[in-house]
Amino acid sequence: MYKLITKCGGARCGEFETVHGTVQTPVFMNVGTAAAIKGAVSAPELKDLGCQVELSNTYHLHLRPGDDVVHDMGGLHKFMNWDKPILTDSGGFQVFSLAKLRNIKEEGVYFSSHIDGRKIFMGPEESMRIQSNLASTIAMAFDECIENPCEWDYAKNSSERTARWLERCVNELKKLNSMERTINKHQMLFGINQGGTYEDLRIENMKRIRELDTDGYAIGGLAVGESTEEMYHIIETVEPYMPCDKPRYLMGVGTPVNIIEAVDRGIDFFDCVMPSRNARHGTIFTSSGILNILNAKYERDDTPLDEKCSCPVCRNHSKAYIRHLFKAKELLAMRLSVIHNLYFYNHLMDRIRREINDGTFSDFKRSAVEILGRRV
């Protein structure tokens, strides 16, 4: 289902076909945790922002409103009114970062809900059943996401268990996709590579999970405590062992510069809360660097957030107005900033694809990593 179109150095342009349409890669997925983009942006609006894939969180939707409710409402696409691809994570990351009183066993994880303390068990089969209820386009394998740094022994045991869990995910999803009640009978599955910052574990794990021939492969467990250099190094270590004919997804990354660097190392899929979360605190990504709209120098600045941007916010509103909205604690401040940042990320990916196709990605990268990362 993945078709490689162009390569430029390590960077790849491709097309990924799904039952909900074709995704042009490299792609940045827009995070709508609880079936809504934080900052009061609705799913239908995402199309105008250039979003190709929406990402929702299995753990959150399982707790609220319940995946059974989403199933009864016709699945996530209908529930949130979005007809393009949706990727759901497995719940693994949230179980390990949000839930309380965790107890990890071979069968899965026992934990308490961070909302009401309710005891929950989630293993590979449960995660697949929930994601099948949600009826996303792409389901993610249930994994343990360990924090870096982590002892080699723990990382080894954990990544081996995650590999065994993947096999159970594959088997469970096959069953689910053939069931009458299933809404999306073509739900795909991406396996997740783990192994902390250890080259040997990462490679061993990748060799093992590629045997299971899932629809794509993610690198998980990065951007969770290690340095940026370590992160790039792990990508370089694992990449040669990832199948070329499948999309590669770097989970939870990152800044515009991180994304450009990872594309250069062969990554196709990205997601991150950064554009929306930072927007809600006034941090704005622009074509000339990163700005803090709360800065006093913008009090009377009637120029848009980014002179080169043609998003609905930059076409309609000034820095002075958006700064005022933040100061006055108006929710509209968050909405406008989130819209701009998501548009910026989605159009950065457009640009990246164009540069790869034109064979000019290396030149682009050189200037972009310098400009996009600076504070203005």
Next chain:
Amino acid sequence: MYKLITKCGGARCGEFETVHGTVQTPVFMNVGTAAAIKGAVSAPELKDLGCQVELSNTYHLHLRPGDDVVHDMGGLHKFMNWDKPILTDSGGFQVFSLAKLRNIKEEGVYFSSHIDGRKIFMGPEESMRIQSNLASTIAMAFDECIENPCEWDYAKNSSERTARWLERCVNELKKLNSMERTINKHQMLFGINQGGTYEDLRIENMKRIRELDTDGYAIGGLAVGESTEEMYHIIETVEPYMPCDKPRYLMGVGTPVNIIEAVDRGIDFFDCVMPSRNARHGTIFTSSGILNILNAKYERDDTPLDEKCSCPVCRNHSKAYIRHLFKAKELLAMRLSVIHNLYFYNHLMDRIRREINDGTFSDFKRSAVEILGRRV
């Protein structure tokens, strides 16, 4: 500038010409306190919701970002990106409801900012200067809004002072409108009738302020403690003394039923935070009554908030989804509910104008007050 088009009983359809376009009356003004509709709705979006007049608050904008900033940014229209009429209140209501350590003198009011305690003086001249800086279409007179019930003596002294203040407003605005630096040199002024719930004071005050021949007249000091019946009675008492060739504005009112009843008593302009504030707490106005979207019965309800509504929310989202957004504390819940409620109010006014023009307003009123007020 006000042209009466049709009468149907006491209800009037008219056109009010302003430098920012013609307003079809009766009209409901949409409240954007700090130059933004609460619930993350932007000014350009208001047009799609049928809004004719936006209302902003002088007190809030004086404190934040400062009316000097708004002036330097080209006035409120440019600042918030809205080119239709804007009405600014005088700050009087907020000085009396929000500010602390008030001291009322003949010259004006000394008070402390509710944000940072800063000491501020505001009198008729200051209010006019601030509103001139904001460059709204219609400025409101600086008045004292007393709470009901109130002693006759206090109400008499207060309403007489408010009438004296109006004279000072008229004189100050005349000066301001002829100054070079003034952005809107055609800024209009509405006087405000006060007098508590006392017929004699209300009539006396109305007789006096109509002599000043302002561009319109408001009834202030209602919906602040008295019963609905008293409110209707005061409107009936004052209305015969209001000029027929000027618009009449009932400040801060109210429910759909209140509005229909007041239109029937000759009122042309309305404003209220109710549709947006109630929306933010899950209270939804519909063509079949008022519903609370948090109700458990909507958990799996895939119908829109109002089957008969064609607002962007009802065209795109279900009750089940919006209920979920509230439960998950997503800001999108507020935005969608505010959009629906404002659309409902604005289109109710459309309907009211149509019924008046068709000579069927009384029949409409009879069924509407029964249906729109009930809880479903």
